[in-house]
Amino acid sequence: MSLPPQLKKTDTSFWDERRGIIRTEKGGWVIGEAVYNHGYSMMDDLVGTASFFQVLLLNATGRLPERRLADWLEALFICLSWPDARIWCNQISSLAGTMRTSPVAGVSAGILASDSRMYGPGVAVAGSEFIIAGLRNKLDGITAEQIVAGYPKRRADGTPVIPGFVRPIASGDERVEAMEKVATDLQFANGDHLALAYEIEEVMINKYNEGMNLLGYAAAFLCDQKFSAFEISCILSTWVHSGTHACFAEATQNPPESFFPLHCSDIDYRGKEARAVPPRQ
Amino acid sequence: MTTKHPKVQQRQGEFASRPVTRIWQEQETATNPYLAESCRCHGYDLFELMQHRRFVEVLLLLFQGELPTPEQTDLMEALMIACINPGPRHPAGRAAMNAGVSRSNTAHILPIALSVMGGTHLGGEEVVAAMRFFQAQQERNPAEVAGELLAAAVPPRKGDWHIAPGFGSRFGDIDPLATALASQLHEKPGCGHALHWGDCLAQELRSWRLGWLSPGIAAAVFIDLGLPPRAGAGLFQLLCAPGLLAHGLEMADKPITAMPFLDKEHYVIAAAAQKN
Numbered sequence: 001m002s003l004p005p006q007l008k009k010t011d012t013s014f015w016d017e018r019r020g021i022i023r024t025e026k027g028g029w030v031i032g033e034a035v036y037n038h039g040y041s042m043m044d045d046l047v048g049t050a051s052f053f054q055v056l057l058l059n060a061t062g063r064l065p066e067r068r069l070a071d072w073l074e075a076l077f078i079c080l081s082w083p084d085a086r087i088w089c090n091q092i093s094s095l096a097g098t099m100r101t102s103p104v105a106g107v108s109a110g111i112l113a114s115d116s117r118m119y120g121p122g123v124a125v126a127g128s129e130f131i132i133a134g135l136r137n138k139l140d141g142i143t144a145e146q147i148v149a150g151y152p153k154r155r156a157d158g159t160p161v162i163p164g165f166v167r168p169i170a171s172g173d174e175r176v177e178a179m180e181k182v183a184t185d186l187q188f189a190n191g192d193h194l195a196l197a198y199e200i201e202e203v204m205i206n207k208y209n210e211g212m213n214l215l216g217y218a219a220a221f222l223c224d225q226k227f228s229a230f231e232i233s234c235i236l237s238t239w240v241h242s243g244t245h246a247c248f249a250e251a252t253q254n255p256p257e258s259f260f261p262l263h264c265s266d267i268d269y270r271g272k273e274a275r276a277v278p279p280r281q
Numbered sequence: 282m283t284t285k286h287p288k289v290q291q292r293q294g295e296f297a298s299r300p301v302t303r304i305w306q307e308q309e310t311a312t313n314p315y316l317a318e319s320c321r322c323h324g325y326d327l328f329e330l331m332q333h334r335r336f337v338e339v340l341l342l343l344f345q346g347e348l349p350t351p352e353q354t355d356l357m358e359a360l361m362i363a364c365i366n367p368g369p370r371h372p373a374g375r376a377a378m379n380a381g382v383s384r385s386n387t388a389h390i391l392p393i394a395l396s397v398m399g400g401t402h403l404g405g406e407e408v409v410a411a412m413r414f415f416q417a418q419q420e421r422n423p424a425e426v427a428g429e430l431l432a433a434a435v436p437p438r439k440g441d442w443h444i445a446p447g448f449g450s451r452f453g454d455i456d457p458l459a460t461a462l463a464s465q466l467h468e469k470p471g472c473g474h475a476l477h478w479g480d481c482l483a484q485e486l487r488s489w490r491l492g493w494l495s496p497g498i499a500a501a502v503f504i505d506l507g508l509p510p511r512a513g514a515g516l517f518q519l520l521c522a523p524g525l526l527a528h529g530l531e532m533a534d535k536p537i538t539a540m541p542f543l544d545k546e547h548y549v550i551a552a553a554a555q556k557n
Contacts, residue, residue, distance in 0.1 A: 010313040031291040086543050088383035092393060095372035095379075101400035109376065109396035118384035118537065168537050255440020256402035261452070262370040 026059070038062055053077075060234045061227065068186040069225060073235070075182040076218055079175040080120065080239045083246030085260075089113040089120065093244035097251025098259035106251075110244030111237075118168055121236040127164035127219040128229035131193050134200065135223075144199035148207070159208045164216025165200060175214040183221065191224025304343060323347070337361065344512055353506055356471030360502045363462045364495065364517065366524020373398040377525045381532030382540045390529035395518045398525065402443070403451075403496055405514030411447030411500030412510035419478045419504075427485035447479070447497020448486060455492035463493045466502060473505030 027036040035042040038058055046055055053070035057063065085094045089110040096106030114120035134147050151160040159166070167173055190198075197220035201212040222232045251259045306324075307317035320327050322339065323346050330339050334348070337358045341349040349357065367374050377394035385393065399405040418426050436442045443449035451459070460483070467476055479501045483492045499517045508516070532539060 008312070012313060012315055015315055032289045084548075086548055088379045088385075092376045092379055092397065095376045096397045096400065098402070099372050099397055099400035099404050100402040100406075101396060101404065105396040105399055109393045112389045112393050112396075113376075113380045113383065113385045115386045115389055116384045117386075122384070122386065169542065255437060257372065257452075258440050259372070262375075264370065267369045 026062075038064070040064070057235065061231050065225075068188070072179075072182055072186055072188065072221075076179060076214075076236075077239060077242065079179060079214055081242035081246075083243055083250075085247045085250070087240075087243065088116075089240045090243050090247040091260075093248040094251040094259050097248040098254070098257055100252070100256055103248060103252075106248040107241065107244050110248070111241055114240040115237075121233060121239045123163045123215050124219065124233040124236045125229050127215045128223055128232045130163055131197055131216070131220045131223055132229060135193055135196050138196055144196065145203050148200060148203045159210060160204075162200070162204070162216075164197070164219055165204050165212055166210055167213040171209065172211050173213040173217075176212060176217045179214065179217060179221075188221075191221075193220040193223040196220070303346070341506065344508055344516070345506070349506070350471070352469070352471030354471075356466065356469045356502060357506060359466055359469055360499060361520050363466065364499060364520035366527070367398070367495075367521050368524065369528050373404075373521065373525055374528045377529030378532045378540060381529040382535055382537060384533075384537075387530065387533055390533070391522055391526050394525035394529060395522060398518050398521050399514060403494060405496075405517045407443070407446050407494070407496035408500050408503070408513035408517040409510050411445075411497045412504055412508075412513045414446045415475045415479070415500060415504045416510070419475055423478055423481035424485050427482055431486075431489065442491065443494070444486065444489075444491055445482075447494055447500050448482060449491050449494055451494065454490050455487065456494060459493040459495050459498060462495070463498045463501075466498065471505070475501040475504040 027038055027042075029035045034044070037046065037055070040046050040058075046058075050058075050064065051067060051070045051074070053074045054065060054067060057065045057070060057073065082090070085091050092113045093106045093110035096109050101109070114122060116122040117126075134144075137147055138144070148160055148162070151162050153161045155161060194217070197212055197216055201216070204210045204212070218236070219229075219232060222235070223229075227235065304323060306321040308319045308321075310316045310318045322330060323342055325342065325348070330342075334342075335354065335358075338348055338354050341353065341357055369375065369378060373394045376397040377390050380390045380393045381387070397404070401407050401410070430444050434442075434444055441450045441453065450456075463476070463480060463483070466472060467480055476498075479493065479497060486492060496517065499520065500513060503513050503516060
């Protein structure tokens with residue numbers, strides 16, 4: 001067995017090439033000339049012409065989409081814009097508001113909380129990877145029923161916990177139907193990923209009474225639009241943004257610490273009983 | 282007709298060619314300039330500090346530039362214990378628990394909770410304001426200051442009254458825990474003028490059911506330790522962090538049902554907010 005030769009000095013050329021310099025393919029501000037974004041001049045080509053969601057997609061993926069896809073995405077964001085202070089991320093923004101954080105801190109804390117394994121954009125990668133792998137399997141001849149049967153993660157009652165096909169708090173998802181209407185109005189046809197998602201939903205409904213949720217629908221739709229799982233998670237990273245605003249705003253309109261206060265007895269303590277601190281050895 | 286706007290030009294300015302710090306010095310290795318083989322904190326070797334000093338001493342060294350006296354160390358450590366957990370009812374604690382139970386990435390629990398702990402009401406920003414209040418007022422007679430504050434004050438019609446940063450009511454009353462914590466810190470040999478003065482001010486405000494609040498206590502200790510107001514918010518968040526993280530993590534492996542989710546009888550939506 002031969003070992004690689006010992007170096008007297010470490011080769012740091014990779015980092016040396018990057019030391020003191022930033023190279024970007026995205027764009028930037030050439031002061032006095034223009035702000036460039038993926039080959040567009042922002043002030044000349046995008047501001048007042050493209051929608052915010054078109055520019056969001058451009059920044060996240062490097063591709064400027066057609067307007068109707070950005071409009072579809074905007075509708076998708078509205079679907080997660082509930083002003084309901086019971087939803088975990090929203091409640092965090094309410095708690096921030098009641099403690100008078102800055103709006104940026106309060107809204108950001110809510111968005112950060114939605115990076116969850118249970119709901120919101122935190123599940124986007126898992127949901128997208130599931131439907132991408134599922135379509136690969138389908139093309140190899142595996143049925144939707146077999147895909148569901150082979151899914152390893154299960155609840156105690158045997159229900160598969162497939163990202164995009166289970167939902168906390170409630171089963172079924174009213175937002176899917178709303179987005180289907182948006183897609184129809186914008187003249188989007190169902191692609192292969194979405195077709196498989198509907199087949200999986202049928203199995204889930206028949207066997208476990210669980211339907212496809214909004215993430216399952218959105219992930220399949222966006223996969224059909226040729227976005228990767230990682231791109232989808234980037235695009236959806238601030239998905240809950242608008243709802244956290246509502247909850248933060250309402251909390252700031254009321255006196256500090258008046259949002260949902262708790263009595264001491266509202267906390268159920270089940271730890272050790274009171275005991276003396278032992279003397280230092 | 283439109284206004285003619287000036288041409289955009291880069292401003293002329295002298296930018297440093299590299300960042301400057303007085304805090305930390307790294308000694309590069311002989312073979313790789315990206316790697317440090319040792320470092321010094323305000324001149325003290327990190328390995329020597331590890332061997333001979335306590336965490337709290339090095340913490341104060343970072344911010345003050347000199348190692349603290351035993352009395353200062355004892356005072357800071359007592360404050361760290363006093364602040365270690367805002368508790369499971371505090372909105373920051375509940376934010377951590379919400380994040381934990383709802384499967385937020387556990388790496389986010391602390392940033393989320395500390396965001397809530399950073400506000401102007403009982404949070405980091407109130408500590409900064411209280412430190413500035415101490416700096417401006419602590420050489421004056423506390424009775425006079427209290428009199429002026431009370432004369433000029435317009436108490437809120439609803440909710441708590443913070444008559445000055447770090448002093449006020451909590452749920453309409455004097456906070457007994459804050460009062461007791463301040464009292465215990467007051468007995469420490471490292472206790473300085475700000476804690477004494479704050480205690481006198483709290484006494485003057487008692488009849489209005491106003492007293493010490495936790496940011497006021499932290500601010501007084503930070504001032505007595507010679508720390509600048511700009512350090513107050515972050516240090517207060519740092520001191521409160523352990524308990525917030527513990528509460529978040531306690532919930533992180535529990536089912537979603539481990540926290541209340543209000544039913545429709547307890548989540549009341551105003552009629553005007555509902556579709557007719």
